[in-house]
Amino acid sequence: MVILTRAHSQQQTQGKKMKLMARIVLILSASSAMTALLPAVSAWADTAPTIHIDVPVTIKEAKVVFNMDHAAFNGDTPVGLKHMTLLLKRFQQTGSTLSLVGVFHGDAGYMLLNDEAYNRVRKTSTGNPYKNMVEDLIKQGAQIEECGVSMKANNWGNENLLPGVKVNSGAIGRIIQLVQENYVMIQP
Template sequence: MSTSGNSLHIDIPVKLAQVKAVFNIGALVFEGDLPASIFHMQLIENDASDWKAKADIVAIFHTNAGHATLHDAAYNADRNIATGNPYKQLIADLQKRGVGIELCGATAKVHHWGNADLLAGIRVNTDAMARTIQLVQEGFVKISE
């Protein structure tokens, strides 16, 4: 963080009337201690709110990020820890803001997770690749995180 007091001039201001984005999250990459994908979803949700834009944002967790969709007991069993899911509040906040959170069905099958293992409101799709293709064909912009 700069302490110089320099101001920032935005050369290319962006304001959209509509946001259609699908976040393809196969692994958690971190910005400090916060998963970058969650930070970026918060950022675009804030932008869309400021722009008063219609926002349709979907996050598809799969492969090495699927565990982020598990409730505490399932998370603990899967990760062999006792801390609970550290991402549950972040995900709940995104859901409250209208972000659709999905889990790849293929990832769930490989890990032997059922719907009862998931956080409230998590939807399961056939598989992340097919769902991403579907959404891109419907005009969503794919963001890989």
């Protein structure tokens, strides 16, 4: 009986080795196939299809408010901050006039904290990773606002905010006010 068990155990071990070898061969084959496809992919990239714009968008002047109430990310970058940056850049390139307000509140409010407050709130020591984006938006003329209600709920003071950030009396009321002043609201 012991001899049968050893033989069975050896067969199982040999079977596992065979399966492993088969997997390695499969992986190497797939790798070779991908390597063979690379020139074709590269050639396609060189002959990318032409894009014809059927509906050109031209805006001479716009008033836009971003409702920044949650942190939605594209990789490590908050979508709203990225879209504000792209919008400002686009309007500068076309010479158009843009009035841009970013209203931060709720779950996105922490993005406007200075390094010390950010570290305390987010339990880290890296500082605010969004600081440069926010400061750049302000330098380009965007008005960046923090909700006073969110600040009170989180026990933050004006001294906890990045330089240049303004405080409104309440985000929802502020967004309503801006929409009534003909701002278009973007919800990233």
